[in-house]
Amino acid sequence: MKLTIEYLQETLKGRFELSLLQELVEVGQFKRAPVGSYLIRPGEYIRSVPFIIRGSVKIMRPDQEGREALLYYLGGLDACAMSLTCCLGSKRSEITAVVEEETELIAIPVEKIDDWLCRYSTWKQFVFQTYQKRFDNLLMTIDEVIFHKLDERLLAYLQKKVASCQCTVLNITHEEIAQELATSREVISRLLKQLEKNGQIQLTRNKITMLA
Amino acid sequence: MKLTIEYLQETLKGRFELSLLQELVEVGQFKRAPVGSYLIRPGEYIRSVPFIIRGSVKIMRPDQEGREALLYYLGGLDACAMSLTCCLGSKRSEITAVVEEETELIAIPVEKIDDWLCRYSTWKQFVFQTYQKRFDNLLMTIDEVIFHKLDERLLAYLQKKVASCQCTVLNITHEEIAQELATSREVISRLLKQLEKNGQIQLTRNKITMLA
DNA sequence: CAGCCTATGTAACAATTGTCACGGAAGCCT
DNA sequence: AGGCTTCCGTGACAATTGTTACATAGGCTG
Numbered sequence: 001m002k003l004t005i006e007y008l009q010e011t012l013k014g015r016f017e018l019s020l021l022q023e024l025v026e027v028g029q030f031k032r033a034p035v036g037s038y039l040i041r042p043g044e045y046i047r048s049v050p051f052i053i054r055g056s057v058k059i060m061r062p063d064q065e066g067r068e069a070l071l072y073y074l075g076g077l078d079a080c081a082m083s084l085t086c087c088l089g090s091k092r093s094e095i096t097a098v099v100e101e102e103t104e105l106i107a108i109p110v111e112k113i114d115d116w117l118c119r120y121s122t123w124k125q126f127v128f129q130t131y132q133k134r135f136d137n138l139l140m141t142i143d144e145v146i147f148h149k150l151d152e153r154l155l156a157y158l159q160k161k162v163a164s165c166q167c168t169v170l171n172i173t174h175e176e177i178a179q180e181l182a183t184s185r186e187v188i189s190r191l192l193k194q195l196e197k198n199g200q201i202q203l204t205r206n207k208i209t210m211l212a
Numbered sequence: 213m214k215l216t217i218e219y220l221q222e223t224l225k226g227r228f229e230l231s232l233l234q235e236l237v238e239v240g241q242f243k244r245a246p247v248g249s250y251l252i253r254p255g256e257y258i259r260s261v262p263f264i265i266r267g268s269v270k271i272m273r274p275d276q277e278g279r280e281a282l283l284y285y286l287g288g289l290d291a292c293a294m295s296l297t298c299c300l301g302s303k304r305s306e307i308t309a310v311v312e313e314e315t316e317l318i319a320i321p322v323e324k325i326d327d328w329l330c331r332y333s334t335w336k337q338f339v340f341q342t343y344q345k346r347f348d349n350l351l352m353t354i355d356e357v358i359f360h361k362l363d364e365r366l367l368a369y370l371q372k373k374v375a376s377c378q379c380t381v382l383n384i385t386h387e388e389i390a391q392e393l394a395t396s397r398e399v400i401s402r403l404l405k406q407l408e409k410n411g412q413i414q415l416t417r418n419k420i421t422m423l424a
Numbered sequence: 425c426a427g428c429c430t431a432t433g434t435a436a437c438a439a440t441t442g443t444c445a446c447g448g449a450a451g452c453c454t
Numbered sequence: 455a456g457g458c459t460t461c462c463g464t465g466a467c468a469a470t471t472g473t474t475a476c477a478t479a480g481g482c483t484g
Contacts, residue, residue: 061351063359071354085344094351118330131343132297138350139273139306142283145357146394147275150441173461182358184442189462205450205461362471385431396472401432417431417480425484432479439472449462454455 003030020120028106033099040097048107049083055103056164060096070180072137073164081134168210215242232332240318245311252309260319261295267315268376272308282392284349285376293346380422
């Protein structure tokens with residue numbers, strides 16, 4: 001699809017000035033990314049920063065043994081701070097970005113990130129806001145892992161998921177959850193069963209329904 | 213102490229252009245911070261960003277119950293990214309910064325951070341480099357906590373400490389370590405004893421000597 | 425030296441998390 | 455229906471981490 005000023009004005013209303021929108025239309029590349037597709041893989045160089053218009057993207061952190069833990073989600077009007085730093089420092093990515101729900105995004109070429117920074121104060125603001133949000137995300141993730149037990153983390157995980165997909169029925173297997181929380185399937189099954197006993201969720205194959 | 217161009221040229225050699233150094237001399241405030249002093253407390257507004265010339269500063273993350281876990285260390289020529297985001301978004305600090313070893317720093321007023329960003333490309337570079345380093349630090353911390361067990365984390369902790377203070381004898385109590393790793397003193401004592409049995413360290417009161 | 429405070433050692437037990445083994449259930453395909 | 459694959463439930467046990475309780479040791483102060 002081709003980007004238009006009208007589309008941008010509608011989706012980003014008031015966030016950026018007109019002249020910036022015009023540049024965005026020129027250099028930005030609109031993309032629709034299907035569920036499960038990878039926006040970024042660890043080790044890759046990043047040539048464009050994804051600016052998410054709508055949808056949901058999962059940011060994960062891999063380790064050497066092939067495990068991959070969830071860091072946080074990006075949603076509408078978010079941008080990936082990791083990409084920003086990688087671009088500006090031309091380093092390889094240290095994270096994975098997977099589309100969680102069908103996502104529309106604008107790919108912005110690296111050069112422009114820097115170029116716009118001093119020419120558009122709204123852009124500068126946006127970039128720094130992005131950094132701040134990502135720091136907050138990371139800190140919250142760290143809090144979870146350091147200070148909370150698995151059952152609490154699991155519940156928080158489910159709630160985040162619900163918030164991100166806007167519906168109370170999650171289509172997900174225990175195995176997937178286990179991977180994102182960096183533990184084993186059996187442990188997750190056990191804890192989920194506990195939550196079910198407490199009346200907080202309902203379990204069926206490939207599906208978890210939040211009740212609370 | 214009063215800042216001088218000569219001092220900055222010596223300590224920051226080549227990193228910033230002369231005109232920026234001149235501004236730094238004018239608006240920056242040189243400070244010497246003793247061990248144990250707080251540069252930032254959670255909940256505070258931040259009016260100046262600490263740019264560390266020499267020494268070591270510990271960045272910690274508190275939780276509601278008064279626990280406080282170590283995130284990472286800042287050393288020479290580092291700046292605190294948290295301060296940056298807080299300033300630019302005028303938000304309260306979410307972390308604690310404590311001086312680990314006698315530190316010399318330059319306090320830079322908030323307004324200047326933004327002001328210089330577009331006027332000095334070396335400054336812009338520095339700011340983004342700072343963000344990137346802090347992201348890396350946080351990611352490494354997350355890796356530790358998510359993927360590694362306490363004994364490995366403890367060893368990594370000790371090694372980081374050794375690297376940061378440049379000597380193999382650490383003056384620290386088990387209790388302090390326990391707090392920074394968000395666990396209990398007994399657990400740390402147990403694991404330290406294990407390390408001692410393995411011949412990796414030597415324990416005496418208030419002191420841990422690294423052997424490996 | 426006696427008294428006191430802090431740091432450390434350690435046993436015993438509880439709780440949490442990880443692993444193994446296996447059985448059953450749900451859905452799909454032919 | 456029968457066979458196959460994937461997902462889930464669960465018991466049993468191991469390993470790790472947390473907690474309680476108390477003993478001992480080092481070092482300081484009067």
